[in-house]
Amino acid sequence: MNNGKDSAVRVSVGLGERAYDILIGPDLMPRVGAEIAARLPGTRAAVVTDENVAAAHLAALEESLRDADVECATIRLPPGERSKSFDALQETVDAVLAARLERRDTIVALGGGVVGDLAGFVAGIVRRGMNFVQVPTSLLAQVDSSVGGKTGINTSRGKNLVGVFHQPKLVLADTSVLDTLPLREFRAGYAEVVKYGLIDRPDFFAWLEGNWQQVFAGGEARVEAIAQSCRAKAEIVERDEHESGERALLNLGHTFGHALEAATGYDGARLVHGEGVAIGMVLVHRFSARLNLASPDDAIRVEAHLREIGLPTRPEHIPGDLPDAETLLAYIAQDKKVMRGALTFILTRGIGHSFVARDVPSSEVLSFLKESLRP
């Protein structure tokens, strides 16, 4: 049962009575059942997944649960962002209730960010809170969305506007499953890895510049990059679980990124989330340089690294037409991180020195956007 235990890295998220472990390593899927049974004795489970992930990984997960005598039901969602909806929420809640699961039973999210966000929300509201375990299968989910307890769905008025904070009891990041990801999706997840370096870990960013090929190739460097990302996120979440302040740093690059996603109508063929974040991070470094907060060299260095791994770094890299700067600003002002009508941005004083800037004048943002949209 403990085969390979030593090859996994453990990152602890210190949240008092809500503390939990993140286990990161290759070939963890066969251990999921035993790790759940050890932490939640007697629990039953409902695995929430999507049809694509199910085809690749569900059998292994179910076998692992069976081996550990964890009784389980399975709930399959259509793949894609549309499953983060009120309708999918209601259907999944009903399926969990139909399986007669109780408060001490466990929702297991097997999939990427969409599955994790929806399943976590379901776990947060059925019987006012069930146990929750994340088995993220995308790089984005392993380094970002599966850690920290944010769950939620989209509405016609915006993404992630409805949800709860509901921490998992355990996150199991099997780094081998990432080998089956399309390269574009791996790259998009890698943008969030880079983000942690840019927020407050300049040495990590430098390490990534030198080791990104090995991260893409798999093996120890990949485990290390994911573990470092989870540690970085855990430290911020520990200090500000419910995003009353510092946690907003995790949105580095996201305000511009979300506006670009909205501007493309969330058309994944044109732009996926991590690509929006990549462009957004470059824009933030360039905007910060324009405000004389950071050296233009930092923006150049960030852009060079992201471009090297094959991510888009400029709005003009997005295929198709974009709306004008005024429209983009309107998307930014609708963003939920806008507090009391003032524009809040994560800006930077240089690589690894980002900070939360409140009251950024929208006129500055607008003229910067106008410049940035020039081809």
Next chain:
Amino acid sequence: MNNGKDSAVRVSVGLGERAYDILIGPDLMPRVGAEIAARLPGTRAAVVTDENVAAAHLAALEESLRDADVECATIRLPPGERSKSFDALQETVDAVLAARLERRDTIVALGGGVVGDLAGFVAGIVRRGMNFVQVPTSLLAQVDSSVGGKTGINTSRGKNLVGVFHQPKLVLADTSVLDTLPLREFRAGYAEVVKYGLIDRPDFFAWLEGNWQQVFAGGEARVEAIAQSCRAKAEIVERDEHESGERALLNLGHTFGHALEAATGYDGARLVHGEGVAIGMVLVHRFSARLNLASPDDAIRVEAHLREIGLPTRPEHIPGDLPDAETLLAYIAQDKKVMRGALTFILTRGIGHSFVARDVPSSEVLSFLKESLRP
């Protein structure tokens, strides 16, 4: 602004960073705006209410918010339990988002338990948690549902199966508004007041036996009964906020009561919640006597008091036919308080000495129900 401040009783719910005050007294409605503005400076508000309550109290509440410069939107629901649904949840969430409220803004629930449970759930999930203030207008809501942070909706699989714990920032219980309640509804709420005496306050129960007429009449005795109830509930919630143990005591009478409500198809013309609780509390005392846990005299005394104020106390007091004992047991076993398949009941060793009994044999419950259903 502080007119009448001294006439209100303050009960504090000590939940650390989630601590809040309950203010109880006559003519509090004009103070709501000032009390909110003092605690949540700069907040905007959305008042969630139902059409009946709006007709009676909305104008006063809106005036109070206006006087305190609290900008507000109003969201009206159809009256009745049907508003505790996924559809109403989605509509209310959308109305809050349409009003462009942010995380620091406030949902104000103006109404009874249905409005409070739905509005609290909305406040708990929009932007992953907004501020929440309860202005309960029924006795039931003032002494029970507005305190303690339980929120939620019903599904076709049962009541209150979906929701979150989301504590309010403030509860304002204006005892004058209860004068407009139909007597039957006041009585039903009074059953929950009696419950606190039966759980762990024998002196309070004795006081109610002697003073119930004044509680019904209004004035100081009513304020005292509501304050005492809130104190009793607050003490239990402080010790077990998320119902992992002792908080289950608040379900005294509810397991039988819920089964009877389900058996009548939740037809309020036949049985409302508090009436089910009244019958349930008598059944619990009789069941406990049958198990030789308590004296039969206690059951007689509890029944005498509830009957004196005009509440039903036996299943046969419910108009129309009831299903047989086996069916009632099946409703009990579906109850969400059933853990791991064992029947959990709140039983009693006598008035004011109730306790959580796990593993109550269902055979004992069944034969007791068979006896109790005999006319």
